[in-house]
Amino acid sequence: MSTPQLDEPWALAPSVALRPEPFGALAYHFGNRKLIFLKRPELVAVVRGLSCADDVRSALVGAGVPEASWPSYLAALEGLAESDMLRRREVRAA
Amino acid sequence: MKLVEHFEHGLDAPICLTWELTYACNLECAHCLSSSGRRDPRELTTEQCEAVIDELQRMQVFYVNIGGGEPTIRPDFWHLLEYAVAHQVGVKFSTNGVRITPERAAFLASTDYVDVQISLDGATAEVNDHVRGPGSFDTALLALRNLRDAGFRDAKISVVCTRHNIGQLDEFQAIADEYAATLRLTRLRPSGRGADVWDELHPLPEQQRELYDWLLAHGDGVLTGDSFFHLAAFGPADGSGALPGLNLCGAGRVVCLIDPVGDVYACPFAIHDQFHAGNLLADGGFKRVWQTSPLFAELRSPQTGGACTKCSHYDACRGGCMAAKFFTGLPLDGPDPECVQGHSELALAGVRTVPAASQDHSKPAPTRNQPVMLQLMTRPLSRPPVGDCAESPLAGFTP
Numbered sequence: 001m002s003t004p005q006l007d008e009p010w011a012l013a014p015s016v017a018l019r020p021e022p023f024g025a026l027a028y029h030f031g032n033r034k035l036i037f038l039k040r041p042e043l044v045a046v047v048r049g050l051s052c053a054d055d056v057r058s059a060l061v062g063a064g065v066p067e068a069s070w071p072s073y074l075a076a077l078e079g080l081a082e083s084d085m086l087r088r089r090e091v092r093a094a
Numbered sequence: 095m096k097l098v099e100h101f102e103h104g105l106d107a108p109i110c111l112t113w114e115l116t117y118a119c120n121l122e123c124a125h126c127l128s129s130s131g132r133r134d135p136r137e138l139t140t141e142q143c144e145a146v147i148d149e150l151q152r153m154q155v156f157y158v159n160i161g162g163g164e165p166t167i168r169p170d171f172w173h174l175l176e177y178a179v180a181h182q183v184g185v186k187f188s189t190n191g192v193r194i195t196p197e198r199a200a201f202l203a204s205t206d207y208v209d210v211q212i213s214l215d216g217a218t219a220e221v222n223d224h225v226r227g228p229g230s231f232d233t234a235l236l237a238l239r240n241l242r243d244a245g246f247r248d249a250k251i252s253v254v255c256t257r258h259n260i261g262q263l264d265e266f267q268a269i270a271d272e273y274a275a276t277l278r279l280t281r282l283r284p285s286g287r288g289a290d291v292w293d294e295l296h297p298l299p300e301q302q303r304e305l306y307d308w309l310l311a312h313g314d315g316v317l318t319g320d321s322f323f324h325l326a327a328f329g330p331a332d333g334s335g336a337l338p339g340l341n342l343c344g345a346g347r348v349v350c351l352i353d354p355v356g357d358v359y360a361c362p363f364a365i366h367d368q369f370h371a372g373n374l375l376a377d378g379g380f381k382r383v384w385q386t387s388p389l390f391a392e393l394r395s396p397q398t399g400g401a402c403t404k405c406s407h408y409d410a411c412r413g414g415c416m417a418a419k420f421f422t423g424l425p426l427d428g429p430d431p432e433c434v435q436g437h438s439e440l441a442l443a444g445v446r447t448v449p450a451a452s453q454d455h456s457k458p459a460p461t462r463n464q465p466v467m468l469q470l471m472t473r474p475l476s477r478p479p480v481g482d483c484a485e486s487p488l489a490g491f492t493p
Contacts, residue, residue, distance in 0.1 A: 015206075017182065019107070019154040023100045026109065028156035030184050030207045035109065035156070039097055 002088055004056050004077040006070070009089040011051035016085050018044065027085050034083045043076055050086070101340060104347040104394035107153040108384065112362040113352045115143070115171065116163040117455035120192050122464040123215075124225045125254065125295060128353070128365055129286040130163040131457035136355040140170045142375070146352065147178050149380050157184035157207075161362075163354065163455075166193035172201075179207045186211060188252060190230060191237025199237075199244035211250040211278065212237050217265035221258045225295070227465040238273040249275040250317065254282050257294070260301040263308050267316075278317035279309070281324075283363040284421040284431070287456065289448060291467065292422070302434055303328065309337050320344070324414035324430045327407035336410060343416050346371065346393035350384065358383045360393060363417035367452040400427025407435055423448040 004010050012018070019026040024038040027047075038044050045063035053059035056077065065073055080086045118133035119126070138146070150158065158178065165171055166189050178185050186209035194202075194210070202208055212234050216222030219231035241249045251270050253259065259266075263279075270277040284292035297305060306325040309316065320339035329335010340348070345361035346369075352358055353365060358380065360369040371387035374380045384390065402413045414430020422431040423446035429437040457464075480490035 017154065017156060019156070021100070021105060023095070023097055026154075026156075028184075030156070030182070033157065033184065033186075033209060037097060 006057040013087045109348040112159045115165040119164040125288040127285040129454045132455045151181040160187040191234045194237035199240040203244040203246040211252045217262035227463045242273045250278045252278045281321040285363045327411040331406040333410040346390040
């Protein structure tokens with residue numbers, strides 16, 4: 001299992017759906033049936049932005065996350081990757 | 095606002111929805127929480143069920159727990175299963191295993207989004223069949239074997255914890271390991287026919303402790319469906335002894351139940367008029383009931399802990415299970431009947447009225463599948479038995 005790095009392209013796994021909620025979103029993985037609460041709207045924006053961003057860094061920038069907060073967001077993304085909610089993309093977005 | 099507060103205020107759609115597809119059942123379990131047995135003639139049709147699934151898809155209810163009765167004896171069960179999965183509604187269904195043939199097991203193994211839960215309430219036939227009826231242990235184990243042999247991964251074995259099986263937790267785990275399954279332990283509720291046998295079957299205080307310790311030791315490896323949050327009061331008052339899970343009553347806030355005729359109730363353990371939020375046929379669909387029912391609005395409003403607010407463990411257990419209190423005739427804002435701090439003992443010993451059931455689909459006459467909850471007892475021989483031929487109406491009576 002790899003860990004999301006700033007300069008890597010990542011995306012939401014194909015069998016994961018997000019449901020918007022007042023606190024952020026519910027992420028549900030239809031394959032392993034895991035349910036994870038994304039507790040901040042900013043984190044939801046980062047996760048949604050991953051698939052069309054060049055890499056994790058640009059998704060963070062795109063969602064307006066200040067650089068000082070990147071480590072905690074990376075930790076959150078790592079947790080999502082561990083549950084197979086996120087997967088590393090092989091190719092960069094066009 | 096903390097996440098748990100969002101849940102207490104309710105979400106726009108449930109996280110976890112239970113849908114009892116039919117009240118019909120081949121078994122007559124003594125503790126059935128939906129008092130199932132006979133099919134209800136008003137049962138939702140296939141088309142009505144499909145419409146419910148369409149609505150769940152629009153609401154992004156990601157999965158449903160399907161139960162009954164025995165859901166697999168509905169002729170359209172397998173169709174509805176495929177229909178749900180094709181509409182992004184994952185399915186976990188509970189079954190006693192009666193229709194899990196090798197062919198069905200192979201089909202289930204070929205699907206991605208279906209989870210199967212086999213009910214087993216004893217790790218031995220003796221303990222299981224005592225409450226679930228003769229032959230039901232063998233049926234469940236055959237289903238587990240069929241699933242394993244077909245390559246179905248990670249079936250669930252669902253156990254209702256009772257006075258008779260708390261001592262078998264390690265044996266249940268061994269069965270789960272043997273069938274490459276995951277153990278799921280849930281709480282016995284005094285709901286449905288469970289009200290009739292609760293006094294006899296609910297775990298004794300020292301067994302609650304045994305269960306809590308066992309659950310702590312097994313952590314995430316065993317599922318509980320968030321059943322045992324009342325046990326959190328065994329831990330420190332700050333709630334740090336909580337078991338994995340949301341640890342709050344989700345009734346009408348993040349969970350609810352749809353029954354076979356489309357009635358919506360606050361939770362699977364509360365099939366009673368008191369917790370009836372509406373009917374999805376009569377009241378404009380499930381979403382409308384979920385979002386506008388006055389009952390659910392009340393459950394999502396701030397709750398008072400009543401007598402429990404004085405207790406230092408209230409933050410840990412949140413007063414326990416609403417259904418357990420209601421069906422034992424205790425006030426809803428007081429302690430759980432199984433309060434591990436012993437605060438319900440007085441109330442249980444006092445005058446209380448257990449509410450009458452508001453629906454009963456039990457079979458009118460017992461069949462050969464009905465459990466016989468009798469035990470052979472010996473009479474203490476404190477005095478010589480009265481002879482068969484003693485004619486006095488007061489024979490054997492000592493004032």
